[in-house]
Amino acid sequence: xxxxxxxxxxxxxxxxxxxxxxxxxxxxxxxxxxxxxxxxxxxxxxxxxxxxxxxxxxxxxxxxxxxxxxxxxxxxxxxxxxxxxxxxxxxxxxxxxxxxxxxxxxxxxxxxxxxxxxxxxxxxxxxxxxxxxxxxxxxxxxxxxxxxxxxxxxxxxxxxxxxxxxxxxxxx
Amino acid sequence: xxxxxxxxxxxxxxxxxxxxxxxxxxxxxxxxxxxxxxxxxxxxxxxxxxxxxxxxxxxxxxxxxxxxxxxxxxxxxxxxxxxxxxxxxxxxxxxxxxxxxxxxxxxxxxxxxxxxxxxxxxxxxxxxxxxxxxxxxxxxxxxxxxxxxxxxxxxxxxxxxxxxxxxxxxxxxxxxxxxxxxxxxxxxxxxxxxxxxxxxxxxxxxxxxxxxxxxxxxxxxxxxxxxxxxxxxxxxxxxxxxxxxxxxxxxxxxxxxxxxxxxxxxxxxxxxxxxxxxxxxxxxxxxxxxxxxxxxxxxxxxxxxxxxxxxxxxxxxxxxxxxxxxxxxxxxxxxxxxxxxxxxxxxxxxxxxxxxxxxxxxxxxxxxxxxxxxxxxxxxxxxxxxxxxxxxxxxxxxxxxxxxxxxxxxxxxxxxxxxxxxxxxxxxxxxxxxxxxxxxxxxxxxxxxxxxxxxxxxxxxx
Numbered sequence: 001x002x003x004x005x006x007x008x009x010x011x012x013x014x015x016x017x018x019x020x021x022x023x024x025x026x027x028x029x030x031x032x033x034x035x036x037x038x039x040x041x042x043x044x045x046x047x048x049x050x051x052x053x054x055x056x057x058x059x060x061x062x063x064x065x066x067x068x069x070x071x072x073x074x075x076x077x078x079x080x081x082x083x084x085x086x087x088x089x090x091x092x093x094x095x096x097x098x099x100x101x102x103x104x105x106x107x108x109x110x111x112x113x114x115x116x117x118x119x120x121x122x123x124x125x126x127x128x129x130x131x132x133x134x135x136x137x138x139x140x141x142x143x144x145x146x147x148x149x150x151x152x153x154x155x156x157x158x159x160x161x162x163x164x165x166x167x168x169x170x171x172x
Numbered sequence: 173x174x175x176x177x178x179x180x181x182x183x184x185x186x187x188x189x190x191x192x193x194x195x196x197x198x199x200x201x202x203x204x205x206x207x208x209x210x211x212x213x214x215x216x217x218x219x220x221x222x223x224x225x226x227x228x229x230x231x232x233x234x235x236x237x238x239x240x241x242x243x244x245x246x247x248x249x250x251x252x253x254x255x256x257x258x259x260x261x262x263x264x265x266x267x268x269x270x271x272x273x274x275x276x277x278x279x280x281x282x283x284x285x286x287x288x289x290x291x292x293x294x295x296x297x298x299x300x301x302x303x304x305x306x307x308x309x310x311x312x313x314x315x316x317x318x319x320x321x322x323x324x325x326x327x328x329x330x331x332x333x334x335x336x337x338x339x340x341x342x343x344x345x346x347x348x349x350x351x352x353x354x355x356x357x358x359x360x361x362x363x364x365x366x367x368x369x370x371x372x373x374x375x376x377x378x379x380x381x382x383x384x385x386x387x388x389x390x391x392x393x394x395x396x397x398x399x400x401x402x403x404x405x406x407x408x409x410x411x412x413x414x415x416x417x418x419x420x421x422x423x424x425x426x427x428x429x430x431x432x433x434x435x436x437x438x439x440x441x442x443x444x445x446x447x448x449x450x451x452x453x454x455x456x457x458x459x460x461x462x463x464x465x466x467x468x469x470x471x472x473x474x475x476x477x478x479x480x481x482x483x484x485x486x487x488x489x490x491x492x493x494x495x496x497x498x499x500x501x502x503x504x505x506x507x508x509x510x511x512x513x514x515x516x517x518x519x520x521x522x523x524x525x526x527x528x529x530x531x532x533x534x535x536x537x538x539x540x541x542x543x544x545x546x547x548x549x550x551x552x553x554x555x556x557x558x559x560x561x562x563x564x565x566x567x568x569x570x571x572x573x574x575x576x577x578x579x580x581x582x583x584x585x586x587x588x589x590x591x592x593x594x595x596x597x598x599x600x601x602x603x604x605x606x607x608x609x610x611x612x613x614x615x616x617x618x619x620x621x622x623x624x625x626x627x628x629x630x631x632x633x634x
Binding site: 015016019020023024025027028031032045048049052053054057058061067074100102103106107109110111112115119120121122126130131133144145156158159161162165 | 174178179185303336
């Protein structure tokens with residue numbers, strides 16, 4: 001971000017380039033938070049369509065990726081909480097349009113299962129931080145809170161996870 | 173093994189799998205899922221993406237040539253933008269009790285049973301994390317709190333918390349109902365004098381008469397002893413009997429005076445009590461059966477006989493509810509008492525853009541193309557020319573920035589689209605003559621530099 005005196009003409013990146021660059025990470029975020037690959041793809045598509053509708057504005061934001069991640073992070077968790085993803089995932093067995101059994105297996109390991117049980121903000125902060133390697137400042141931007149709050153969510157989330165994972169013992 | 177290690181390992185494995193994933197076609201390619209509104213944005217994108225003044229250093233590893241050529245930007249090539257601005261006031265805000273008995277949080281509708289723990293019912297509230305409500309109480313597996321919150325209403329009727337919950341504000345004091353008898357006060361005011369026919373039994377008899385009259389409008393008791401506790405303790409019964417009828421006032425007065433010797437006010441009321449009760453019953457049934465659209469969390473009803481109104485109390489009353497009542501009960505005296513109030517964030521009034529006009533816009537916030545003060549001329553709903561009033565504006569125009577300058581209708585459309593996409597704060601204010609004055613959009617309140625704000629002045633239709 002530049003804050004000198006020269007006017008900054010924000011770049012409007014082509015949407016397709018943005019889409020290709022962000023797609024995998026956004027699906028990953030949704031998959032880990034919702035626990036379902038099929039749902040994750042739908043959520044990602046929805047979020048990108050919403051972003052496209054706004055692209056000439058969102059595209060000029062300092063960080064359009066934060067915008068789309070925010071939509072996806074919130075939707076993934078609320079769908080998961082309502083059990084929708086599980087229902088949808090069952091209905092999809094067999095015709096899941098992502099042919100990625102390895103990915104499906106990885107998002108259902110213990111550690112992510114326990115993450116999904118955490119309070120919403122904790123889960124989001126953890127997945128953004130660990131999975132997408134998002135800097136704390138940006139996590140705060142995505143979650144709409146302060147960096148200090150993100151730190152608290154991370155600490156509490158990790159502590160709870162530590163307890164939960166210790167209870168079940170094994171590595172995976 | 174620490175949680176940290178497990179997370180890092182898990183993340184690495186998921187990321188390895190993600191890398192193998194094929195990226196589908198971008199939704200940018202004419203998919204039917206892209207709504208009509210997007211067409212304007214896409215067309216604008218095609219023009220701007222290839223334009224020569226793309227300054228900056230955004231990491232752009234995989235550019236596609238949208239249009240592919242350098243584009244001479246003339247206003248004629250910018251897409252037409254919808255000038256009709258949709259009213260999208262979708263959020264509702266206020267104090268509410270939220271309770272979670274283990275089946276997920278609900279917004280209490282129609283009151284809370286003051287047991288311990290309390291009980292209530294109402295529509296589910298999605299998106300609440302009790303960790304964000306440190307003032308919540310908890311007992312026997314039930315968690316509850318009074319919260320000042322804002323919710324969005326989904327098309328399927330789901331309520332989702334919007335933003336962070338906060339501690340409840342001061343509850344609006346109950347409206348003071350004025351029970352003063354609506355009759356001229358007797359000389360010396362409403363005072364009690366003992367006399368014949370002033371016992372409570374006499375009073376009850378007179379009330380019974382009043383309430384059995386077909387043209388009754390309302391009855392109530394005006395207590396002459398201010399403190400109900402004192403009245404109760406002393407056993408003194410000192411009241412004014414108030415009875416309102418829709419007609420035959422003198423006749424009813426005479427009949428009641430036969431039965432009641434105490435202070436009395438008989439006068440003409442607003443509406444027939446039986447009619448009002450029937451209306452209340454009918455509306456209550458329909459509301460409880462879900463026949464009134466747009467009433468979310470219908471909780472109670474009562475006939476307000478003093479004003480001749482049926483009040484329906486609900487958590488949220490949307491425009492749809494008002495429209496339905498207007499269509500189905502155009503004459504009926506019904507008031508909706510909505511606990512949460514709509515947050516009007518989009519465009520509260522229609523403004524018709526003239527084809528040709530000029531205005532001055534000051535655009536100051538955010539890190540965006542349009543910074544500075546511009547004199548703008550609009551011809552046939554399109555920006556035809558602009559002059560910078562300060563050095564920033566001049567510099568931007570010199571580098572070909574004319575295309576970034578929106579018409580007022582485009583600013584309004586941006587506001588409406590931002591609102592629809594869930595921007596945190598969208599404000600549009602109007603000057604006295606109805607011209608938009610301030611249009612301000614903040615997509616993420618806590619993010620810097622994503623805002624847009626336009627201050628419009630010197631508007632002149634030509």
